[in-house]
Amino acid sequence: MTLPRLSRRRILTLAAAFACAPRHAFASTWQGRALGAEVSVTLTGPRTKTEAALADLPAQLDEIESLFSLYRPNSALSRLNKAGFLAPNARFDALIDACDRAHTLTDGLFDPTVQPLWQALAQGRETAPARALLGWHRVGRTAQGTCLDPGQQLTLNGIAQGFATDLIRASLAGRDFTKALIDIGEQAAIGGPFRLSLEDPDHGSLGHLTLENAARATSSPGALRFGPNAHILGPQEQKPLWSTVSIEARDATTADALSTAAVFMDVPRLEKLRTDADLLRITLVDRDGNLRTL
Numbered sequence: 001m002t003l004p005r006l007s008r009r010r011i012l013t014l015a016a017a018f019a020c021a022p023r024h025a026f027a028s029t030w031q032g033r034a035l036g037a038e039v040s041v042t043l044t045g046p047r048t049k050t051e052a053a054l055a056d057l058p059a060q061l062d063e064i065e066s067l068f069s070l071y072r073p074n075s076a077l078s079r080l081n082k083a084g085f086l087a088p089n090a091r092f093d094a095l096i097d098a099c100d101r102a103h104t105l106t107d108g109l110f111d112p113t114v115q116p117l118w119q120a121l122a123q124g125r126e127t128a129p130a131r132a133l134l135g136w137h138r139v140g141r142t143a144q145g146t147c148l149d150p151g152q153q154l155t156l157n158g159i160a161q162g163f164a165t166d167l168i169r170a171s172l173a174g175r176d177f178t179k180a181l182i183d184i185g186e187q188a189a190i191g192g193p194f195r196l197s198l199e200d201p202d203h204g205s206l207g208h209l210t211l212e213n214a215a216r217a218t219s220s221p222g223a224l225r226f227g228p229n230a231h232i233l234g235p236q237e238q239k240p241l242w243s244t245v246s247i248e249a250r251d252a253t254t255a256d257a258l259s260t261a262a263v264f265m266d267v268p269r270l271e272k273l274r275t276d277a278d279l280l281r282i283t284l285v286d287r288d289g290n291l292r293t294l
Contacts, residue, residue, distance in 0.1 A: 030054040034061040035069060035161050037185030041168065044179040053175055057168070064167060067092050068160040070115075080146060081115070081153040087145040095156065095163050095253075096139075096146060102159065102257035103136045105277050107269075109238070109261035111136045115155035161185035162217055162256025169215075169252070186217040186252045200244045203289035211248065214280055217255035218246040221263050238264045244285035249277070270294055
């Protein structure tokens with residue numbers, strides 16, 4: 001297996017992360033793309049075992065994209081959006097269950113039905129018709145499958161990367177790896193500690209956070225804009241309150257979904273969210289670049 005060439009910054013990061021690895025452990029990294037994000041998985045373990053696990057990653061990620069990608073016309077998500085119906089699928093249904101939980105925890109701020117609104121903004125169209133289609137409560141769930149109201153479409157971009165991260169972490173843990181860092185836009189750690197940077201699109205690098213046997217997801221509304229509109233959209237016409245929100249949780253699915261919605265929440269609501277969702281830490285960056293940790 002040929003591994004991609006690493007930048008000096010990546011080499012320094014890995015050197016710090018694995019400085020305390022056992023003497024005979026082998027640390028190796030696989031890099032690629034999935035679900036629109038750069039992917040890296042770094043493992044420590046016996047060389048043969050580590051290289052075999054990394055060699056399996058492309059097929060695993062391809063299977064995940066076949067479910068949740070908006071850009072594959074035959075993915076399960078694309079078929080649901082086109083036909084308005086999708087028959088039961090264990091992994092897809094598990095992610096829809098996670099969407100339900102995130103929707104409830106955020107009082108409706110996490111809402112995957114914003115896809116028509118996202119498209120309208122991206123194409124410069126009038127948004128009122130798209131807004132009329134919003135509403136997670138209108139998504140039907142029965143024993144026969146998942147059903148959308150006419151005209152509705154879903155985006156899972158605010159949760160699918162975290163879900164994929166958890167799937168890969170579970171696979172590696174099932175192969176008895178005790179030290180790994182999975183990064184599919186969101187990060188999850190087996191063992192650790194791992195030192196991760198905190199970046200903001202407007203204020204640059206703001207320091208580092210430590211992750212150990214946990215997951216982190218970071219949302220920055222200003223990372224992409226449609227004119228005056230941030231790329232993270234809520235079901236109402238909310239404006240983001242934070243430049244960046246980073247959430248640490250026990251799983252990346254929860255961290256991903258809640259960090260997406262948390263950009264619209266003030267501090268009292270975030271404190272309640274931390275308690276209700278049993279989060280480990282919330283790190284906030286305001287518009288002036290000031291840090292606050294809950």
